Amino acid sequence: MKMAISAQGTELDSMIDPRFGRAKYFILFDLETNTHKSVENIQNLNATQGAGIQSASLIAKEEVEAVITGHCGPKAFVVLNKAKIKVFIKDGITVKEAISLFKKNKIVEIKEANVEGHW
Amino acid sequence: MKIAIASGKGGTGKTTVATNLAYLLSMEYKEIVLVDLDVEEPNCHLFYFYWIQHKSGEHAHVLVPKINQSLCTSCGQCVQFCNYNALCIIGRAPEFSAMVFHELCHSCGGCTLICPNQAISEVKRPIGNIVSEDIVVADGAVVSAGAIKLFYGLLNVGEAKSPPLIALVKQHADQYNTRSLLEISDCPPGTSCAAMKSIENSDIVFLVTEPTAFGRNDLALAIDMVNCLSIPMKIIINKSDENDDLIEELAAQRGVEIIAKIPHDIEMSKIYSSGRILADNNTKMDSYLSPILSFIRKSERGDVR
Amino acid sequence: MKEIVVISGKGGTGKTSFTASLAMIGQEKIMVDADVDAADLHLVCSPEKKESFPFIGGKKATIDSDKCINCGQCQTACRFEAIAQGESTRGKFIINKVKCEGCGVCKLLCPHDAITTQDNQCGEWYISNTRFGTLVHAKLGIAQDNSGKLVSTIRTAAKKIAQEKNVDYIFIDGPPGIGCPVISSITGASSVVVVTEATLSGFHDFKRIVELTKYFKIQTSVCINKSDINDELSNDIEIYALKRNILVLGRIPYSKYFNQAQNHGLNIIEYAKQVNHPEVNQLAQRVRLMINKVIGN
Numbered sequence: 251m252k253m254a255i256s257a258q259g260t261e262l263d264s265m266i267d268p269r270f271g272r273a274k275y276f277i278l279f280d281l282e283t284n285t286h287k288s289v290e291n292i293q294n295l296n297a298t299q300g301a302g303i304q305s306a307s308l309i310a311k312e313e314v315e316a317v318i319t320g321h322c323g324p325k326a327f328v329v330l331n332k333a334k335i336k337v338f339i340k341d342g343i344t345v346k347e348a349i350s351l352f353k354k355n356k357i358v359e360i361k362e363a364n365v366e367g368h369w
Numbered sequence: 370m371k372i373a374i375a376s377g378k379g380g381t382g383k384t385t386v387a388t389n390l391a392y393l394l395s396m397e398y399k400e401i402v403l404v405d406l407d408v409e410e411p412n413c414h415l416f417y418f419y420w421i422q423h424k425s426g427e428h429a430h431v432l433v434p435k436i437n438q439s440l441c442t443s444c445g446q447c448v449q450f451c452n453y454n455a456l457c458i459i460g461r462a463p464e465f466s467a468m469v470f471h472e473l474c475h476s477c478g479g480c481t482l483i484c485p486n487q488a489i490s491e492v493k494r495p496i497g498n499i500v501s502e503d504i505v506v507a508d509g510a511v512v513s514a515g516a517i518k519l520f521y522g523l524l525n526v527g528e529a530k531s532p533p534l535i536a537l538v539k540q541h542a543d544q545y546n547t548r549s550l551l552e553i554s555d556c557p558p559g560t561s562c563a564a565m566k567s568i569e570n571s572d573i574v575f576l577v578t579e580p581t582a583f584g585r586n587d588l589a590l591a592i593d594m595v596n597c598l599s600i601p602m603k604i605i606i607n608k609s610d611e612n613d614d615l616i617e618e619l620a621a622q623r624g625v626e627i628i629a630k631i632p633h634d635i636e637m638s639k640i641y642s643s644g645r646i647l648a649d650n651n652t653k654m655d656s657y658l659s660p661i662l663s664f665i666r667k668s669e670r671g672d673v674r
Numbered sequence: 675m676k677e678i679v680v681i682s683g684k685g686g687t688g689k690t691s692f693t694a695s696l697a698m699i700g701q702e703k704i705m706v707d708a709d710v711d712a713a714d715l716h717l718v719c720s721p722e723k724k725e726s727f728p729f730i731g732g733k734k735a736t737i738d739s740d741k742c743i744n745c746g747q748c749q750t751a752c753r754f755e756a757i758a759q760g761e762s763t764r765g766k767f768i769i770n771k772v773k774c775e776g777c778g779v780c781k782l783l784c785p786h787d788a789i790t791t792q793d794n795q796c797g798e799w800y801i802s803n804t805r806f807g808t809l810v811h812a813k814l815g816i817a818q819d820n821s822g823k824l825v826s827t828i829r830t831a832a833k834k835i836a837q838e839k840n841v842d843y844i845f846i847d848g849p850p851g852i853g854c855p856v857i858s859s860i861t862g863a864s865s866v867v868v869v870t871e872a873t874l875s876g877f878h879d880f881k882r883i884v885e886l887t888k889y890f891k892i893q894t895s896v897c898i899n900k901s902d903i904n905d906e907l908s909n910d911i912e913i914y915a916l917k918r919n920i921l922v923l924g925r926i927p928y929s930k931y932f933n934q935a936q937n938h939g940l941n942i943i944e945y946a947k948q949v950n951h952p953e954v955n956q957l958a959q960r961v962r963l964m965i966n967k968v969i970g971n
Contacts, residue, residue, distance in 0.1 A: 298732050298823050300454020300473050307448075310459035325470055332468065333459040366861035366890065377712045379685010379850040384875060409851035410683050410882060412875040452733055452778050452791075477753050477777030526885040529822060529854040558685040558850055561711040565772060565817035581933045583690060583714040590712060594816045597772060610930075612937060635903070635928065642904035644874035 251281045253352070254309040255345045256319040260288035262346040268320025271302030277345050278312055281353070302326030310335060318348050324363040339364055370668055371552045373571035375595070377587025379558035381577045382607035382631065383407075385641055386658070387555035388416040389648045392506050393655055393662060394551055395515025402550050404542045406567040407557040408522035408534045414502060415644045417519065423503040429522065429537045430493035433471045434480045440488035441466035447480035447489060456480060472529060497524040497534045499541055508649065518545060531557070532566045539570075551665070560587075560594040568595065573668070574602040575628070575661065580612040585619055592623050603628040605661070628664060631657045675836050676864040677829075677844040678968060679708070683879030685850035687871040688899040691932050693847035694718040694941035695961045697806035699969055703843040705804065706832045707811040708825045708859040710797065711818075715847045718939055721802030721809045729797040729812065729827060731820030733776030739766040741788035748780035748789065772817050796820060799828050801835070808835055821849070822858035829859070843969065852886050860886075865893040867923070867968055870911060872904040877911055884918060894920045897964055901925035923964040929957055 256273030257264045267273040272295050279286045289308065294301040302322070306329035309317060317330060320341035330337055338357040340348050351357050374387040384407075391403040391413075405413040414421075434447075434456070443462040455473035459465050471494050481489045500521050507514040522538040524531055535557075546552055556567035568574050574595045578588040588604070595602045604620050606613055609630040620627050631637075631654070640650050647654035655662075680693045693715060697705055707715035735756075737748070742763075749757040749767060756773035757780060759765050769780075781789040796819065799812035810832040814821050832844050848859040860866055866887050870880040880896070887894040896915050901908040908925055915922050931954045935945035946958035 296730070297454055298730075298820055300457075300470065303457045303468075303470055303473075304454050307457040307459050329457055329459060329468065333465075378714070379682075379687075379712075380871075381686055407851075409853045409856075410875075410879040412684070412878060415874050415878060450778065450782065452776055475775050475777055477775065477779050478751070479777050479779040479782060482751070482779065483782060524853065526852060526882060527857070527889045529857050531851070531853045559709075559711040560816050561814055561821045561855075562817060562819045563853070564711075579686075582717045582936050582939070586714055586717055587712040590816065597816055612933075615937070633930075638873075638900070638903050638928070642871075642873035642876075642900075642907060 251316070252312065252314045253279050253281065253316040253318065254312065254314045255279065255317070255348055257288070257345050262286060263344050265344055266318065266320060266341055266348055268341045270319040270322045270326050271305045273305065273319065276309055278314060279349055300325070303329055306330045306333070316352070318352060318357060321365040322360065322363055323365050327363040370573070370665065371554070371571045372665070373554045373556055373568040373574045374577060375556040375564060375568055375574055375591060376558055376577045377560055377591035378578065378584050381579045381584060383558070383577050384412045384416070384555055385607070385647065386575065386577050386605060387553055388413055389646055389654050390658060390661065391517050391553050392515070392646045392648050393658060394553070394665065395506055395517045396508065396513045397662070398515070398551055400516040400518070400550055402542055402546050402552040403517050403519045404538060404552065404554040405519065405521035406535050406538060406554050408497060408524045408531050408538065409557060411521040411523060413555050414500070414519060414521055416646055417502070417504045417506065417517065418644060420504045420506050421502050422505055424500065426498050426500040428495045429497050429499045429534050430495055431476045431533045432478070432491040433474045433476065433494045434469050434489045435492045436467050436469060437488045437490065438466040440486045442486055443467060444485065446483050446485065450479050450483045476533065495525065496528050497522055499538055501541065506649070520545070531563045535563060535566045551669070560590045565594060565598070568600065569598060571600055574600050575605050576602055577605045577607050578616055579608045580606060580610055580615045582615070585615045588616065589619060592625060606630045608633040629657060629660045675842060675844065677833070677846065678865050678867060679846040679848050679860050679863045680867045680869060681848035681856060681860065681883060682850055682869045683852060683883035684871070684876050687869045687876055688926070688932065689869050690714045690718070690847050691936060691942065692867065692869050692897060692961070693845055695943055696845045696965050696968065698941060698943045698962070699843065699965060701842040701969070702839065703807055703845055704832050704836050704841050705806060705809045706828055706844060706846040707809070708828065708846050708855065709849040710812045710814040710821050710824050710855065711849070713811055713813060716809065716811055718936060718941055719804040719806060719809050720939055721800070721804045721811070723800050723802045725801045727799050728795050729799055729824050730793050731796045731818065731823050732794050733778070733791040734771050734774050734794045735769045735776065735778070735780055735789055735791045737767055737769055738788045738790070739763045739768070741786050742766045743786055745785060747783045747785070751779050751783050753779070775819065797824055799824065799831070801831065810835070822854035825855045825858035852882050856886070857890075860892055861890055863892060865895065868894060868896045869899055870896060871900040872898060872902070872908040872911065873900070874907065877907055880911060881914070884920065895923050895968065896920055897923045898925045900928040902927040921967070923967050924960060926957065926960055929953065931957060
C-alpha cells in the first residue's frame with residue numbers, strides 16, 4: 251500500500267506540513283517496499299483558489315490509499331473521499347515518525363474535513 | 370441619464386441619498402428607475418415599505434459546467450484549462466470522470482469549448498434572487514405623486530461572489546428601462562470588483578462621504594476607482610460638521626466638486642432609523658439635495674454633459 | 675490562541691472603532707485589517723511598516739496588436755465583455771484589464787496566438803509595528819478581484835506570527851457585507867462580534883450576517899451601536915439575538931466623540947484618557963466592559 255504525507259521538505263526527516271492544499275511537498279511512501287519519493291506541490295502552493303482540490307487530485311493520480319496531513323478542508327476532503335483515500339491527521343512531527351505511528355495504528359482517521367475551507 | 374451613488378466607506382449615507390433622490394425625482398419626472406446593487410445587504414426597499422404596489426421576484430442563475438460521465442474520457446484538458454481550479458480529475462474513465470466545484474467557477478465557458486468529446490454542457494446554478502417592486506410615492510397632501518420601479522438583488526447567504534448577481538440586476542434594469550427614464554443606482558461600499566461593476570456605464574457618480582478620517586481615506590480610494598473608468602463624479606458630504614475641511618482639502622487636491630452637504634442632525638438619523646424617507650418627513654432634505662436636483666435637470670435638458 | 679473577528683453586514687456601524695478598542699486589552703495580541711479594499715484600521719494605529727509583500731491574484735490577458743488580425747473571435751466568446759476594439763490600436767482588439775477575469779478563453783480561441791495571460795499583481799500586504807503590537811494589513815488594488823484570497827493570506831500570516839510569538843489573541847477588523855471577503859474573514863475563527871446599529875437597515879443586515887455565522891457555525895456576539903437613535907429597534911435587535919443564543923455585549927449610545935477620537939488617530943479609551951471628559955469617560959467605560967465580555971473576562 252502507498253501513502254502520501256504533506257511535508258515541508260523532501261526527506262523522511264522533514265517535518266509534516268500542516269497544510270494540505272498548500273503543502274510544500276508530498277512524500278509518497280510505499281509500505282511494502284519501504285521506499286519513498288517526493289513530489290513538489292509548487293503550482294498548488296501558489297494557486298489563487300482551489301489548492302486543496304488540485305493537491306488531492308495530484309496524490310490521487312499516484313494511487314495512494316491514505317494521506318497524513320495537519321489540516322484538511324472540505325473541498326479537498328470531497329476529492330480524497332471520492333478517490334477512496336483515507337485521511338489521517340497528525341502535525342508537529344517528522345514524516346518518518348508519522349509513518350511509524352501509522353504502522354502502529356496510532357493516528358486518527360477523520361471522516362470529515364477538520365478545518366473550514368479557505369476562500 | 371444613469372446616476373450611480375457610491376462611496377468607499379460603508380454607512381456614509383448612500384442609501385439615504387439614493388432613496389431620497391428617487392423620491393424627489395419620481396415626483397418631478399413622474400416615473401424613474403431605482404436599482405439597489407448592494408446585493409449583499411440591500412436596503413433601499415425598506416424605505417418604501419408603505420408605498421409598494423406590486424412585488425415580484427425570480428431566481429438569478431449563473432452557468433456552471435456539468436460533466437456527462439458517459440462521454441468524459443478523463444483526458445484532463447478541462448482541468449488544465451481552468452484558471453480557477455474549479456475542475457479536477459482523480460482517476461481514469463470510465464470509473465472516474467472530471468469533478469466540478471461550482472463555487473470556484475467564474476462561468477467563462479472555457480471548459481465546454483476545450484472538451485474534445487463534448488462531454489461538458491452548462492447548467493444553471495442559483496446564486497440569489499432578483500426582486501422588482503412597483504412603488505408609487507406621494508407627498509403628504511397628495512399634491513404630487515411619482516412612480517419608482519425598484520430593482521434589487523439578494524445574494525444567497527453563503528454565496529461568495531456578488532459581481533455576477535450585480536451584472537444580472539443591471540441587465541434586468543436595462544431591459545426594463547428602454548425609455549431612457551432617469552435611473553439611480555445604489556452601489557455597494559468599497560473599491561473592489563463589486564463596487565466597480567456597479568458604477569460601470571453610469572453617466573455620473575456621486576460619492577457620498579463623511580468628514581472623518583475614515584471617510585476621507587476611503588473617499589480618496591473611491592475617487593481613484595471612478596477615475597479608472599473615466600466617469601465624471603461629484604462629492605456629497607453627509608453628516609457635515611465643523612470637520613468638513615478634511616474632505617474639502619482632498620476634493621480640491623483631486624479637482625472634484627463638492628455638490629451638496631447634508632448636515633449632521635440627530636433628528637434625521639432617527640427618521641432614517643425607522644426606515645422612512647427624510648424628504649417626506651418635514652426635514653430640509655429636499656433643500657440639501659437641491660443642487661443635485663438642479664444638476665440632474667440641467668443634464669437631462671442637455672445643458673451640461 | 676483565539677481569533678476574534680469584528681463584522682457588521684451594514685457598513686459604517688463602527689466596526690473599526692470597536693476593533694481599535696479591542697487593542698486595549700492587556701494580553702498580547704495581533705491586529706489584522708481584513709477590510710482590504712477600504713482599510714481604515716491603520717488610521718488609528720499609526721503603523722510603522724516593517725515588511726511589505728506583493729499579492730498575486732489571478733491572471734490578466736494581453737493582446738499583441740502586431741499579431742492580431744481583427745477576427746473578433748475573442749470578443750464574441752468573452753463572457754466578461756472585457757474585449758473591445760481600441761482607438762489607440764487603430765481598431766485592433768484590446769483587453770479591458772478591469773473587466774478581464776483571466777479565464778483564458780480568448781487565448782484558447784485566438785487563431786494567431788496573439789493573446790497571452792500573465793500573473794496579475796492586484797495588491798500588497800504589510801506587517802507593521804504599532805503601539806498595540808503587530809498589525810497585519812493590506813491594500814487591494816482599485817477594482818481588483820480576489821479580495822477573499824488576500825484576506826486569507828493576511829490571516830495566515832497573522833496566525834503564523836501569533837504562533838511564533840505565542841500571542842493570545844488575534845483581532846480582525848472585517849469588511850462589510852456577507853460575500854467573499856467576509857466569508858474569508860470568518861471561516862474557522864474562534865468567534866465573531868457583530869457591530870450593528872439601531873436602524874432598520876442595520877437590523878436587516880444584522881439578520882443576514884447572523885444567517886451567515888450560523889451557516890458557518892461560529893459563535894457570535896453583538897454590540898448595538900448608536901442605540902439611542904431608536905431604542906425600540908435596539909430592543910428588537912436584543913430580543914432577536916437572545917432568541918438565537920447570541921451574546922448581547924451591550925449598547926453604545928450615539929456620540930460624536932467616536933469620530934473625534936478617530937480624527938485624532940486614537941481609540942475611544944485612549945481618547946478618554948487624553949481629554950478626560952465625563953461623557954467620553956462613560957463611553958470608554960462601556961466599551962471597556964464590552965471588550966472584557968468579548969475576551970471572556
